Amino acid sequence: MTTATVTELAIDPAVRAYVDERLAELRARLPDDRVTLVVFSGDLDRNLAALVIATGAAAMGLEVSVFYTFWGLSALKKRPTLRGKGLKERLFTLMTPRRLNRMPVSQMNFGGMGRVMLQSMMRDKQVASVDELFDMARQLGVKLIACTMSMDVMGIAREELIEGVEVGGVATFLGDAARSRVSLFV
């Protein structure tokens, strides 16, 4: 049926209002063009995969949210500090990577040698580095959210993370994930 015939039919305004309302309800339940990722891992290779998906999706015009939790939070660190922390929190600060490109690789890390080798191989093959991909993701408007519960457990303060990161909890993630076409846990 064309639009012309629809308007020609004298539709009862009450029917019209009912149909419009039902349609709006249905639309609200449809997934958006959105991709939601959870980055739990603090491994360089896994973070690389997550960032490739995030930047690729953003380049395809999809809305992208990335939730960083637990070991993944290292990707968002800017200036880790020991000030005001308890003993265990200090240990965590010292034992976790101080930024994204210092993360170990998930296999064959050999005390950091593996990471250096992988990064050099990526350079040789002209694959964008994690830092480049991370910057690209931000330029493309990827939304970054840090999980407050894991920040709290690990003693990571908001000030230790880069600017522009939002903080949220499980409902923030689910609110986005429930309306996403793709959601992944890395």
Place this chain on the structure above:
Amino acid sequence: MAEYRTVDARGLKCPMPIVKAKKEIDAIPVGEILKVVATDPGSVLDFQGWIKTSTSYELVNQEEGQDEQGRKTFVHLLRRKA
């Protein structure tokens, strides 16, 4: 078919060819064509996948070629529809 602008994505690996193309195509007028020259063989399916999620762009043509350094290239023509 004349392109409005050409993006040199030679040597770039996934996901950079589509990331670069996206940035450039949004800067050209609606209706114009962006030419992307890539060397990544994965870019062929990548551009096909890209337009599946978007109503704003159209994949006009894809062809293989060779650049002056003898590298195999994949040339993609994309039109900005909106």
